[in-house]
Amino acid sequence: MIPELGNFALYIAFALSILLSIFPAIGVRQNNARLMAMAPNLSIGLFVFTLFSFSCLVYAFLTDDFTVVNVAQNSNSALPNQYKFAASFGSHEGSFLLWLLMQSGWLFAVAIMSKGLPVDMRTRILTVLGWVCVGFYAYIIISSNPFERTLPYFPVDGRDLNPLLQDIGMIIHPPLLYMGYVGLSVSFAFAIAALLSGNLDSTWAKWSRPWTAAAWAFLTLGITVGSWWAYSELGWGGWWFWDPVENASFMPWLVATALLHSLAVSEKRNAFKSWTVFLAIAAFSLSLLGTFLVRSGVIVSVHAFASDPERGIFILILLALVIGGSLLLYSLRAGNIKSFGKFSIFSRESMLWGNNVLLIAATMVVLMGTLLPLVHKEIGLGTISIGEPFFNQMFTYLIVPFALLLGIAPLVRWKQDKLNNFVTKPVVVIISSVVLTLLWLKVEFNDINLLAALGTCLAVWVVLFTLLELKQTSKKVSLFKLPLSHYSMSLGHIGLAFVIAGVALTSQYSVERDVKMNTGDSAELRGYQFTFDKIKNIEGPNYDGWAAVISVTKQDKPVATMLAEKRFYPVQRNTMTEAAIDDGFFRDIYISLGERLPDGAWALRLYVKPYVRWIWLGGIIVAFAGGLTLFDRRYRNKNVAKVTAQ
């Protein structure tokens, strides 16, 4: 009964999305206030019904309703409750319903928080989101209905959730990532609405900015959590593999980052306007492309859990419509957009232009690197792999000019600045960055690796310049009166510095050892003494296995007692390595238990990974900085309303 209600609610939501995509649009055309007023109400209804539908699915999972195909295939009565909840979006169908929940959630948010916008603009934005919704809801109803039944011959128990997904990461990562992906549809809707109205002034950029920042913050957090999850769950200590699924989330992020900066120029300087619109279209298109790549199964990945080639074609059509339609509109209207802000070659605008160019070049690297193997194979040149060596090399080249620009850009004035002002400062900062870096590496590792030094140096450069900029600004404006968006920028840049330093240090200074151990044995790695205390049986709710108890000491002082597990999940007949991690601000100790060798000893992989946490710490800081923008006075609802009413 409950699944049918959920299904029914989904159909109602679909119907509402069709209404939303038609009538308010007619209202705008005929200047009919009553039709236009439908848009927010329909949006709210869409969200309520989708939420109800999603709750029904969760209910089916929590109550072990194996008459639903989705539940039977992705859950099990022995699965702990929190994972039953996560299983409701562990499958393709379920995850798409979560996607819709997020989509309608954004729609709801726009409907209730955009009262300050002119009615026609608000209606257009909601209508464009309605169009996107029609596509998605049609997709779920036609090809991926999560409420399909197994009746009359339903199984006694379910096939269980993939053990890889039975982790806290599964509960938080998909919702965050989808919030980001789908949130970009809001920036897209703002851009399309502006193109439709033909009214692309800096006000548009101002309205779009907080929404873009919110979506971007979610995306940042989603990617960060995903990286941390892969690190802790996959059991080989990697945090980024340039896997197509990772790339699929990274591309919209890169473009959204460019968009965020370009919006700033559009808002403050009235420049880059048509470029900004293009970026908004590109960011959402890439998030759709990512979805297509991941779900259609055209690419091979370790992280793809819900792929099906037949469904791919639907997303491909949707993708073609969105990209084709919006680019057509763009080409028709972009000619009318005039950017008036003038600026010289050495100005803040130029710096931000550099930021955009480098970010788009990086997106091209990732896009080509992800898609080219497919093309290469199709045109008969044979199969190739594009992975770490290629991407790492390209990103090393790209990050250098990017970080250098990023350091000085906030100090450069808008419009025009004198190059002479920028001779002494960079020289001083560069010298201090190099000195600080060398000291740091010498003290910490007693060995100076060139690549690590380069990365760390860039990070120090960014931090020093950010502090310098704050100090200079404090001479003009009291730091207490500085707008939040300014802090958001400084904090975001410092967060990125953390990521760069973390990546550089952990890639170059991580050490590992593959050992064979018996109880009582001990092994040494980077000053840490690992002693294999014992091996014990473990029994979980839906698995059993072995746990190696390893005590770690440093100079005879205890550091940690760690449990590295090998779990066997009987339902899926799957063996999983549950790595033991002792986390720290400066280093992680990471142990993964291998197999039992014929002579009774155990294979173990020991790692010491310096500064690896900085990558995720940096990501969290960046996301927080993005969120901070929302609380800037300029973007708060009342203020926008006031400006518009004047």
Place this chain on the structure above:
Amino acid sequence: MNKFVITIGLLLLSNIAQATTEDQISFKSEQQKQLYLELTAELRCPKCQNQNIADSNAVVAKDMRVKTKQLLDEGQNKQQVIDYMINRYGQFAHYQPPFNVATSMLWLLPIGFILFAGFVQVKRSKSKQQVDEPTNLSDLDDELAQLLVSDSNNKIDTSASNNAKTEANVKDIK
């Protein structure tokens, strides 16, 4: 160090041979270990979804690891080992793409884009400086806005945009 381990082993276990902690693979030097780690990270397991041979537990990955070690022991350098693997498992087995007409896009497209964008930028800033400042920018903007105005809402809109602009200008002056 080893002595210490053996002593503990002697105390705890009867079998001395098992008590010493052995590395799974004994490397000749730290350099060889580094090379081995680099290679196993760059070579792709041909049977897996998308994993390098270091992380994969597949049989073929294990074979490739053993072979890598063997070739290194024979004194082959990094490129020789990679060539051997590509010969045997195809280009697919290496994560670095080969350079040919199709793959050249991987490098040329981003580089070309950066150069093009840089060129446009330089050209734009130069031509702008030659042209006289157009008279009263905000008027022009208003004119454009007027053209697009179709209802009263848009009028409000325009004034809002002016407002934002003034705000931005004030910021700038600051």
